[in-house]
Amino acid sequence: MVNPVKKADRTPVGAHYGWQDWLAQRVTAAIMVLFSVVFIGFFAVHGSVTYAQWKMLFGSNLFRILTLLFLLSVYYHAWIGIRDVLMDYVKPTGIRLALQVGVLLFLVACTIWSFSILWGTY
Amino acid sequence: MKFIIERFDPDKDAKPYFKEYDIQLEPTDKMLLDALIRIKSVDDSLALRRSCREGVCGSDAMNINGKNGLACVTKIADLPDVVKLRPLPGLPIIRDLIVDMTQFFKQYHSITPFVINNDPPPEKERLQSPVDRAELDGLYECILCACCSTSCPSFWWNPDKFVGPAGLLAAYRFIADTRDQATNERLDNLEDPYRLFRCHTIMNCVDVCPKGLNPSLAIGKIKEMMVKRGV
Amino acid sequence: MALNVRKFDAVVVGAGGSGLRAALQLSTAGLKTAVLTKVFPTRSHTVAAQGGVGASLGNMGEDSWHWHMYDTVKGSDWLGDQDAIEFMCRTAPEAVIELEHYGMPFDRNDNGTIYQRPFGGHSMNFGEKPVQRSCCAADRTGHAMLHTLYQRNVFANTQFFVEWMALDLIRDAEGAVVGVTALEMETGETMIFHAKATLFATGGAGRIFASSTNALINTGDGAGMAARAGIPLEDMEFWQFHPTGVAGAGVLITEGVRGEGGILLNKDGERFMERYAPTMKDLASRDVVSRAMATEIKDGRGAGPNNDYILLKLDHLGPDVINKRLPGIRESAIKFANVDPVKEPIPVVPTCHYQMGGIPTNYKGEVIVPKGGNPNSVVPGFYAAGECGCASIHGANRLGTNSLTDLLVMGKSAGDSTIAYVKAHGTHRDLPKDAGDYTLSRLNRLETQKSGESVFEVGNAMRQAMQAHCGVFRFPDMLEKGVAKIKEVAERCKHTEIKDKSKVFNTARIEALEQDNLMEVALATMISAEARKESRGAHDRADFKDREGYPNGRDDKEWLRHTLWYKEGNRLDYKPVNLKPLTVETIPPKARVY
Ligand SMILES: Cc1cc2nc3c(=O)[nH]c(=O)nc-3n(C[C@H](O)[C@H](O)[C@H](O)COP(=O)(O)OP(=O)(O)OC[C@H]3O[C@@H](n4cnc5c(N)ncnc54)[C@H](O)[C@@H]3O)c2cc1C
Ligand code: SF4
């Protein structure tokens, strides 16, 4: 090991966030599992599902909200996951920021689209 | 026995290469370190760090057949006929099996590795119950060998920003000490998506620690404390 | 060729327990200090200490520093200087408490105080019965202590030069020490550290013996450098053989095992220590236990297929005690002896462990040499502490736990003396013109040596000679032959050859330079041992046995004095033992019974 006479290396740290994301990642994961169980349960109970039953299911506001919750969880979970990957592999700040903004816009678009699907008219 | 050792001397080699040694061991050569010393008696240019030869100083960590460990407590009898040795992955190589640990120690130093207590020291010892003292078991025994941090993918990608398992284990050692008064500052210091939250519980660190410590568990406890503090 | 020079107020060589304790004083006092160390500080050998640090805290029952002092004087077989011993034993509790405040993770009693365990040679009320005096952190006391001291130095912003090896001491025309030359291992560069004061804390040289509990870096560099610079080495014939090194491996099993209740058995399953030390039994002083074990083995009562080891039994303590108090021992026994002590006894033999002698100092850590009729004249600007120094606290035999105490007390004391000296002397003394030449000539010799022997061969010859001629039992004819032999090896050592000439982290070169230091220590040991015509403490000669007026072969009329070995011409000199403590009465010599 050498003395600190090498190139000065000052990496500022201490962004003071992180635990919320970490917690959110766990909470969203739990929601995703829960919804999957309910959804698979629905199919298990009803065997093959007719279009009418399907429509009835998504006709209820409760189920629409549950589904939205699920999708939002997927997006938020994905956002944290992708951001982490970008942090690991894309080192130049500019490119990383651009990619992150891209992903974020895409996920926001997905969110709006989800609304329109769930509450749109058929 | 056959040893394939990664060699590199920046004084003469353009890049690292592997060198094979077929070596006759003596019955007294019980540990991998004994074998390396035997090799060194034939080829004195093989460079490695070593000191205590009993697994307490943390000098001779290296990558043994793909897994990090200490040469001095790795039994030759437990190894296959061909042993492949490389320096610890993820850190710059200085020479042969010697790596530059600057980054590793920098992370250790970044967690303020000393007990902070601003009360005037009492005449006698600060009291601590055996139960509170037991909280430090599994934490204070770390020998800073770097086997864990250099097997952690998160540390490979961000050695400058992620504290790494060894440093985080040490961080929790001070958080867990009832004599320390800086828990809040310590949590502040780690509340960062890189410093602490780069750990994705991959558990490589637990798998390789020659002292049987569990940095991952300690990291989990820090995260838990942060959540408790935040909600 | 001139070397680059860097200037500091003080240079500390060594970052083990004593070096770190001293450095802490210097940094805290705001001195511009450089701490040189061959290995990262927490890799120093102090990390291996297991059993504990001795201090009469009295947490487990009544205790007093005066009893501790008595035990230490008796343990030293009266060769220890009683002023230094009083100083250490009196200061020990304070030093341990201070360490606790720095964050040392000591084991605890139910009431929250530091747990203390019994240890060999430590007694109550001037030798009545064993006392619990060893403050410990499981069986990793040295590890806990070294890390705590390092951490405290991080707090104090100490400047470390890690993986820098000091090569030679620089003295000016008046004999004052003005710094050292040192080699940066990573680059192969050599430099001069010019300092107002230089403090050595380089540890022991246990690697002169073939079978040793010591780390591979314990090569007596401090002693070697001092000897080459004309400073004598004191009492080098006294080497402690620890009773319980793992047979074949040399790895240490702490005396704390016996402190917790472990016992030694011969092949018949007899607890033989009852015969040799009726009161203290397995917890008698180390020299006594080692000799008893060696006698058992010599008389054919050793265990194992070749009757060549003793059994250390501790399974009767139960897994709980073993796992709580001796976890590291269990780990070592399984790894190095292939036995799980929870079920089976550990095979052990006496193994070289500790260097009682060293660079002569007083209890302030100032290096002292005979000059102009004064046997204790201070060498300006030179200090030593820890295992490389000889204050002399341990005399002819060290008590367990007293070395860690010594590191704390003497480290701090030497640090304070250094500060006082630096403050009193505003400017640096001039470097002599030829300051780096000696070092350069040594390096150059290595660089250009042709058809010499390898360091490995010379080292082996030295280790075998020491083991065969200067072991637990010493015989006059063997010692005489040993002197001739070791001188011959020393000649060979002048022509060691290395094949590797690279600049970058050249460990072959480092080992060759270490071998030079080991050689000085080996010479000093053999020659001093041959000359001391008595048995005392760890120095046991077959031609001086127990007889009327000579308890255990000790000759207080002739030999109650310290040996001083000078490298130049292998000359020997002697100086009186200081029997006068600082404040209490002299503890007069008497027969040593445990
Ligand atoms: C296995 C074992 C167990 C022990 N257990 C106990 C115990 O329970 N209780 C007890 O009281 N004692 C014990 N001892 C003894 C005690 O540990 C040692 O005597 C003590 O640690 C020595 O400390 P030190 O500071 O003098 O040197 P060390 O800790 O040996 O440190 C020496 C330092 O000097 C540096 N150095 C050396 N040469 C150079 C050079 N040329 N240039 C630069 N740096 C150099 C090294 O890098 C190192 O930092 C034990 C010893 C052993 C071997
Ligand atoms: S658990 Fe965390 S620290 Fe340990 S190896 Fe995995 S990512 Fe690294």
Ligand code: SF4
């Ligand atoms: S936690 Fe284990 S592997 Fe990591 S540095 Fe400490 S001792 Fe080594």
Ligand code: FES
């Ligand atoms: S040499 Fe000390 S840990 Fe292996």
